[in-house]
């Protein structure tokens with residue numbers, strides 16, 4: 001069951017206010033249109049009743065649950081709270097949701113891949129990789145390789161997968177350091193798109209070759225623990 005919170009939306013264009021239900025938890029099983037709207041970036045876009053312009057507002061935190069795909073993703077705002085604190089909070093809430101659940105749900109939850117991401121761009125990327133059957137841990141290591149080759153600090157520029165091309169090649173965007181989410185009210189943010197600075201295509205062969213050396217990843221990128229937060233831009237020490 002999906003859960004909602006009511007928010008008083010203020011249109012950034014004309015300042016009209018209205019009450020809007022926004023997801024704080026969404027189950028995508030049986031609702032592939034939800035997944036698609038996150039991928040095509042039309043998720044939670046509401047038309048202002050006065051000026052009719054689209055306003056995209058996201059609720060934080062939000063949980064994305066795909067039981068059929070075995071994917072559980074908690075989404076937090078990009079902000080000032082240390083990620084370790086948020087990680088603990090989400091691990092506890094995951095345990096509470098499933099540990100005391102009926103046997104059948106508890107068993108199903110054991111196969112779930114759990115992730116904590118910051119911002120909906122990071123959620124979108126995880127969903128795309130998961131749908132393509134790609135290993136996000138490996139993709140993060142490849143990002144680390146590319147940033148090293150170009151002498152780019154992962155705290156300053158972000159690399160995000162835009163799409164998986166035919167043949168399994170990865171189209172990635174270089175994005176400027178993501179600003180903190182623009183606060184709309186206590187638990188929601190107005191979304192403003194970030195324009196890529198440039199693009200890079202990672203050939204499928206490179207992904208396969210990196211996979212053959214998977215065991216070396218932790219030696220090179222110790223901060224990429226491979227558990228819950230699999231994002232070089234979040235756990236990189238700075």
Ligand SMILES: [Zn+2]
Pocket residue numbers: 011012013014015016048049050051052053
């Ligand atoms: Zn308006």
